[in-house]
Amino acid sequence: MGSKSYNYRFCTTPGEVGSGGLFYKHLDNFKGFAPLPSICLQITVLSLVPHFIHMVLSRFHQPLLVSQILGGILASPWILGYPFIKISDNKSLGITYFIFPKDGFQVVDMLAHFSSMFFIFKVGVQMDPKILKRARWRTFVIGFTCILCSYISGDALSRLLKNDDIPGLKPLTGKYGFRSSTKIVNLFGMTSFPVVAYMLTDLNILNSELGSLAVHLAMVAESLHTGENFWSLLNHLFSGGNPTHGRTVVLLLLGTLIYIFIIVRPAALWIVKNTPEGRPINDVYISLIMISVLLCGLASEYCGLNGTVGAFFLGLAIPDGPPFGSALVHKLRIVTVFFMPLHMGIVGYKTNIYSFHFSYLWRVLLVILGCILGKIIGLLIPAVLLGVSARDSLLLGLIMNFKGIVEVSQLSTWIDARRKNEIFSAANTIMVLTLVVLVAVITPAVKYLYDPSSKYLTYKGRSILQSNENNSDFRVLVCVHTQDDVPRIIRLLEASNPTKLHPLTVYVLHLVELVGRATPLLIAHPLHKRASTSNPTKSERIINVFQRFQNQYQNLVSVHPFSTISPYASMHNDICTMAVDKMTALIIFPFCRQDAVIFVTLFRFYGPASLSSDRVIDYCNESVSIDVERHKLLDDELVDHFRVNAMQDETLMYKEVEVNDVAETIWAVRLDTDWDEYEDLGSIGAMVTSPEYDAKGSILIVHA
Secondary structure, three states: OOOOOOOOOOOOOOOOOOOOOHHHHOOOOHHHOOHHHHHHHHHHHHHHHHHHHHHHHHHHOOOHHHHHHHHHHHOOHHHHOOOEEEEEOOEEEEHHHHHOOOOOOHHHHHHHHHHHHHHHHHHHHHOOOOHHHHOOHHHHHHHHHHHHHHHHHHHHHHOOOOOOOOHHHHHHHHHHOOOHHHHHHHHHHOOOHHHHHHHHHHOOOOOOHHHHHHHHHHHHHHHHHHHHHHHHHHHHHHHOOOHHHHHHHHHHHHHHHHHHHHHHHHHHHHHHHOOOOOOOOOHHHHHHHHHHHHHHHHHHHHOOOOHHHHHHHHHHHOOOOOOHHHHHHHHOHHHHHHHHHHHHHHHHHOOOHHHOOHHHHHHHHHHHHHHHHHHHHHHHHHHHHOOOOHHHHHHHHHHOOOOOHHHHHHHHHHHHHOOHHHOOOHHHHHHHHHHHHHHHHHHHHHHHHOOOOHHHHHOOOOOHHHHHHOOOOEEEEEEEOOHHHHHHHHHHHHOOOOOOOOOEEEEEEEEEEOOOOOOOEEEEOOOOOOOOOOOOOHHHHHHHHHHHHHHHHHHHEEEEEEEEEEOHHHHHHHHHHHHHHHOOOEEEEEEOHHHHHHHHHHOOOOOHHHHHHHHHHHHOOOEEEEEEEOOOOOHHHHHHHHHHHOOOOOOOOOOOOOOOOHHHHHHHHHOOOOOOOOHHHHHHHHHHOOOOOOOOOEEEEEEO
């Protein structure tokens, strides 16, 4: 038989992206409205509504996640579907029909899932797996028992239900080979490290004693959860699936891990080593890493995993912190502030509050309650036995139940895995609402119950006079922002005139903002270790100056350098903790007017100026001094110059007040209420740091 050849011709119509105009083309058919204007409208609604809600809920210390999910629920067809708009004499449509057409939601949904992959990659970049090496053995014991008890108690209560007793989760049972309630145990039994770190940062307790322990416990829990997921995947592939398919998946997984940790990891370390301090990472390297995120996500999807898994492991291979980690975090900032809130809103949009059925409520809540209580009890008992106070143990149990973007992303993946007619199921609604209530209750509870400043307020610190009377060493904690602060601090320390009877002990704390990583660090620098002469870091240059100061005074001065890497908003915890632990009599802060103007204006309470003001003064009982740098200038010349130039200016007024002592000087200055911008500086200190006061000199402000 002769072979026949067939020629086929396919005719396709290219999709329309832009709009031909609402009133010209789509007045009677909103389903055909173009994707571009639709996605613009959808993103606007899902972004604005949560922000309006957060303006109200933030007064009650609610995190942004609660507002984002509630905003999505308000924008859902179950709420906005009922106000109707009449578009013709015989046709009326709900508002949701205009904003979220039936076939016009896929684009924004896909965009949200795509952005979640890059967000999880950013989370991996900020994580530092090496903190597990620094964790003590009790951390592993507490973390292991906490997660184990949560899974056991949740699974035990779930077995009281009949198999597949939760209809909304039945499709997942057939796909993954698990009981339906097992998915609930997996969701509420897990503890995500990035979620805990983010919530602790939001509460300004990340670098507190409780926050540090919670971060280590969350890392242990994250490691156990990741291992459990991989074990479940391999067990499913080789027990019930095709062995050939299982071997292919394992080979693809191994190839991905080899690419990440054998190729990408050494390359990233080489880039960091060959990038001078202060120089940005080449954009070519950033682009290659972004492409690698797509490749690792693609490999994960081919293996039957979520695309975020490969992206997460790739993030772990990138060194956290500057310069590489901070550069990637900065590039992906738009994902955090713009696209991830969109992802939260979509989960809320898919929540059908009218499917809330009380016959399912007790079944789902029973499993969830078992996971929550099991986690608290499983942490409380071993923590108390290992020396943690009962109050802190209870707070740790609450913190380990924090839920956030990771759990919401996993829940969204499960929703999309179901059949279309079960997307808005009762089980999904109960889990979403329970997650929102859990976060809304735990967050303000932890903020109300835990005050890291309590131990500072009860500590009776030594004052300067007490150090002198006891014939002991004079201990000073020096805080350094930049290298420019060092010379005047050295001059101030030299003025203390250390002697053999009263030697000087200086604890130098270099303050570094937490950028590109999720965990704070407190680093002790040994003085005997010489810094690199070819490319010393900022901390090494600062330490070298203080080391020369110590050598100059030989046995009269002892210097102990440290560096703290933490958010500015909670850096006072590190300062006060060190002041208490080292029993210092004086804390010295350099004050920089320029930094104060920039940070306080743009980021209130998050800059160095806010750090060096009322927080340390309020929390520490030691003497606190703030050093302000100015150079000398004759007063008479300044006054004469001002009077000559202001003679013809009617908007200026010159007033001279005679005073006899310091008390009258302070009283005269306080007559003008404009010197209250920085209360911790006092009236005179605020005056000399103002831009209008152009004199140069040094002033030391002491809070006794």
